[in-house]
Amino acid sequence: MVLPRLEHVGIVVGDLEAAKAFFVELGLEVEGEMTVEGRAVDRIVGLDGVRSDMAMMRTPDGHGKLELIRYRRPAGPGGDPEAPSNAPGLRHVLFEVADIEDVLARLQPHGAELVGELVQYEESFKLCYVRGPEGIIVELAERIG
Structure with missing residues (x-):
């Protein structure tokens, strides 16, 4: 199928x-x-x-x-907006961006906080997790090289 x-x-x-x-x-x-x-x-x-x-x-x-x-x-049960990256369930969505540092700066006034660190992964991407509204984890990826 x-x-x-x-x-x-x-x-x-x-x-x-x-x-x-x-x-x-x-x-x-x-x-x-x-x-x-x-x-x-x-x-x-x-x-x-x-x-x-x-x-x-x-x-x-x-x-x-x-x-x-x-x-x-109806009202739903409360979630855990501080759930760690390895908690079961849908944990993050990834978006590829052109300038990761610029995107991070623009998202901070909207409550975005780094979950870990901004890291260059090998010679392919700069990557990071940010926690946004409702505790949603968004992974940002900037293609390099």
Whole structure:
């Protein structure tokens, strides 16, 4: 079986506006926003009484998308925004950037903090993990050489 493509990755957030601002600063574009609710939504996500706001973010090339979701109801369990990089579950998303130091500087006012260090990996990439809003870990990669 061959998958046609990966459509998007969904990330649940508490502060949709802060998450959108962070990813816009990173270079993603808001493709669309909407609020969803109703029996069909309840059945899809396996919850009752769902009402959620969503923002679809896309990379400038149009090939990558993140769906940011804020549930108005029902209330969900709290997550661990300080979970380490090796905790089970979806742990990070990676974006290739042209100037990693510039991107880091632009993301800091949006709450981004280095998880470890900015490191040159062999002769191929400069890499780092940053923790953004809601504890989301974003890996940044600048191709070198």
